[in-house]
Amino acid sequence: MKDENENNQTNKESGNFGLPEGYFEKSANSIFNKIEWRDEHKEFPKLLEVKNTNGFIVPENYFSKNEQRLELIQYPILNSIQNKSAFVVPENYFEEAETCELAIVLKEEEDELTGFEKLRSLKKQNSFSISENYFSEQENRLLQILQKPEQVKVISLFSKRIAYAVAALFVVVMGVWIYNFYFTPIQVQDCGTIACVDKQDLVKTKNLERLDDDQLYELVDPSVLEKKLKNSETKKNNKEDQDSSLNNISTDELLDDI
Amino acid sequence: MGQIDDKLILELFRDEKTRNTALSHLMTKYQQRLYWHIRKIVISHDDSDDVLQNTFIKIWKGLENFKEESQLYTWIYRIATNESLTLLRQKQRKNTTSIHPIEYELSKNLESDNYFSGDEIQLKLQQAILTLPEKQRIVFNMRYYDETPYEEMSQILETSVGALKASYHIAAKKIEEILVNA
Numbered sequence: 001m002k003d004e005n006e007n008n009q010t011n012k013e014s015g016n017f018g019l020p021e022g023y024f025e026k027s028a029n030s031i032f033n034k035i036e037w038r039d040e041h042k043e044f045p046k047l048l049e050v051k052n053t054n055g056f057i058v059p060e061n062y063f064s065k066n067e068q069r070l071e072l073i074q075y076p077i078l079n080s081i082q083n084k085s086a087f088v089v090p091e092n093y094f095e096e097a098e099t100c101e102l103a104i105v106l107k108e109e110e111d112e113l114t115g116f117e118k119l120r121s122l123k124k125q126n127s128f129s130i131s132e133n134y135f136s137e138q139e140n141r142l143l144q145i146l147q148k149p150e151q152v153k154v155i156s157l158f159s160k161r162i163a164y165a166v167a168a169l170f171v172v173v174m175g176v177w178i179y180n181f182y183f184t185p186i187q188v189q190d191c192g193t194i195a196c197v198d199k200q201d202l203v204k205t206k207n208l209e210r211l212d213d214d215q216l217y218e219l220v221d222p223s224v225l226e227k228k229l230k231n232s233e234t235k236k237n238n239k240e241d242q243d244s245s246l247n248n249i250s251t252d253e254l255l256d257d258i
Numbered sequence: 259m260g261q262i263d264d265k266l267i268l269e270l271f272r273d274e275k276t277r278n279t280a281l282s283h284l285m286t287k288y289q290q291r292l293y294w295h296i297r298k299i300v301i302s303h304d305d306s307d308d309v310l311q312n313t314f315i316k317i318w319k320g321l322e323n324f325k326e327e328s329q330l331y332t333w334i335y336r337i338a339t340n341e342s343l344t345l346l347r348q349k350q351r352k353n354t355t356s357i358h359p360i361e362y363e364l365s366k367n368l369e370s371d372n373y374f375s376g377d378e379i380q381l382k383l384q385q386a387i388l389t390l391p392e393k394q395r396i397v398f399n400m401r402y403y404d405e406t407p408y409e410e411m412s413q414i415l416e417t418s419v420g421a422l423k424a425s426y427h428i429a430a431k432k433i434e435e436i437l438v439n440a
Contacts, residue, residue, distance in 0.1 A: 024330070063290075074327060105309065112401075112427070112430070113430060115434075116430050116433075116434040117434075118434050118437040118438050119430055119434045119437060122379060122383060124402070124403065124435075125376070126294070126403070127374055127375055127376025127377075127380040127381075127384065128294075128297050128298075128303070128373060128374060128375075129302075129373050129374070129375045130293075130303060130373060135289055135290055135293070138289065138307070138310065138311075139285050139286070141311075141313060142314050143278075143281065143282065145311070146281060146314065146315065146318050147278060147281070152262075162280060188363065191282055200264065229296075229367065
């Protein structure tokens with residue numbers, strides 16, 4: 001046994017044919033068995049004459065079908081359906097299908113143009129022509145293009161598209177600016193009240209007469225008024241004097257400070 | 259230069275020193291075949307010239323990432339076919355003055371094309387082919403003129419063999435009818 005294994009190993013290593021494990025032992029047993037059987041039947045020559053075959057036959061593919069059946073035993077419901085198809089087809093469907101045009105086409109046909117006599121009769125020729133040396137020139141041209149190092153794409157700022165975009169943007173900006181300039185009312189910083197409206201009216205009409213002193217006070221920034229008072233010739237502390245000194249400030253001066 | 263194996267072309271391409279040699283071999287091997295394949299789709303020689311150029315540029319750029327999942331020639335043919343169809347669609351989009359499809363314009367131009375040398379019946383055949391839908395037209399040209407095996411066509415056009423056979427049969431039938439009635 002040891003020798004056999006060593007022999008196998010040696011054979012494999014040297015690239016020679018190897019043998020299945022236990023080959024010689026099995027082979028020897030088989031030969032001994034046959035000799036023993038023949039010895040047993042020496043006394044029965046008739047039996048020896050009859051060939052050692054099983055007279056029974058089985059249907060074709062019996063064992064493979066049996067295998068399939070046995071596979072389904074573990075699925076009783078599936079097994080019970082037994083491949084019955086619920087689908088039906090029209091009468092003579094398969095017979096007609098075999099003879100239909102497309103089915104014939106789908107089979108291996110030597111001459112696909114059978115039935116197309118006009119097409120078959122035409123001479124298969126290439127009617128398109130090209131200039132002389134086209135392919136050699138094309139090859140050289142392509143080689144030049146493909147072997148040239150790839151240039152970095154430079155996108156010009158002055159392209160037509162960009163010029164159109166800039167012009168459109170300019171028109172929009174100008175339009176917004178013009179709208180704001182001409183149509184938006186004059187806004188004063190602290191505006192948002194009726195006093196603002198009054199101020200605009202005053203600036204336009206310079207009409208202070210309809211306003212009393214309290215209203216005037218509201219319209220004019222007190223800090224500015226104080227400044228004006230300080231700048232006037234006489235400086236008074238009480239309100240009465242301040243009131244009278246208001247008369248020293250001209251309408252225009254007040255309007256300037258609204 | 260004799261026909262070189264595609265695997266050798268790819269090997270030459272992978273080495274930077276022999277890349278240009280690979281390009282040269284590629285062009286020698288495929289240029290003419292691709293040109294005629296393209297020409298039968300786009301008809302015009304000038305358009306074929308453009309498409310052929312674009313095809314080789316795309317092949318050259320894409321060869322680095324070619325994974326060899328398909329054969330080189332099927333990949334190349336696929337690029338050529340797609341580029342041809344792209345050109346036809348671009349022409350269709352630009353063709354705003356006519357209500358007819360672009361194939362009608364190609365068919366008309368064929369009559370006065372200097373690069374068409376066929377007789378009357380060949381002209382009728384080409385015009386009949388132009389009436390087919392684009393994929394059917396490609397199938398017909400590849401099978402009728404180039405006698406491309408269906409298995410090869412299936413890899414190029416990514417369509418089953420059965421569908422291609424059916425497509426060819428329908429195309430041949432249509433053309434036969436046109437020629438008989440012409």
